[in-house]
Amino acid sequence: MPSSPSSSAQAAREALAARLQHLRRDAGLTGKELSDQCGWHPAKTTRIQRAKITPSDADIRAWCAACNADNQVPDLIATARAVDSMYLEWRRLHSDGMKRVQEDWYMLHQQAGMCRTYVSNVVPGFFQTPAYATALMQSITDFQGTPNDVTDAVAARIARSRFLYEGVHRFVVLLEEWVLRSRIGGPETMAGQLRHLLTVMPLPSVSLGIIPFTAQRAVWPLEAFYAFDDRILVETLTAEINVAQPRELADYRKAFAALSEMAVYGDQARTLISSAIDALN
Incomplete structure (x- = not known):
């Protein structure tokens, strides 16, 4: 290793x-x-x-x-x-395709009451539309050169969205504004994804904050990370990292709190999403 x-x-x-x-x-x-x-x-x-x-x-x-x-x-x-x-290297995890990893993430969401997510690269999986997920996962498969099971993997990923509507799950999500502007798939795919964000924002299970380009940075843009109750997973280009050291866990929690203060919510967040949709035209 x-x-x-x-x-x-x-x-x-x-x-x-x-x-x-x-x-x-x-x-x-x-x-x-x-x-x-x-x-x-x-x-x-x-x-x-x-x-x-x-x-x-x-x-x-x-x-x-x-x-x-x-x-x-x-x-x-x-x-x-x-x-x-x-x-865990992605190529190792995806050695037989991406579906199995998506099923593992499904279990994580099923078991966790709270999921805190910070993303600086793409919309998180549980918010993705099928078209957006397909475009993204196809690009990852092509880049890694791993077996292509994108259709099945997308279905497994989209299945996670059920927890937005069922049970007592809670999703606290922070997006960098750049995520809204970074085109995954064509303009129609991106517009559909952005409209979907507007749809899920009012859900009782969801808190969505967007960190504007213009925000005064208290914390620099970081790699994407997911905090499931007391477990943190970090996604890099090449690997998934399980953070276990108490000091590091505390640092990620501190970073999330500071990033939360930099984000905008409600009408201000909706304005940023709508502006990104308009820019596609």
């Missing part, structure tokens, strides 16, 4: 590496001795201990066997899998 830009993932990987290193030292083994017993090159031991790679299940079993610490295997494997899930 490549080095993650998220300090949460890297900190967790380093903690796992430290535990393995302590096991080796407690067993009185040098790095070369452990490598010989595990049957791999000493460079691999070095990379694991420096948190450059996350060990596989088989690596952990071999390491613990060499250190006479088989009782540590279940916990270490669970820890390694948790680390691996913090940083």
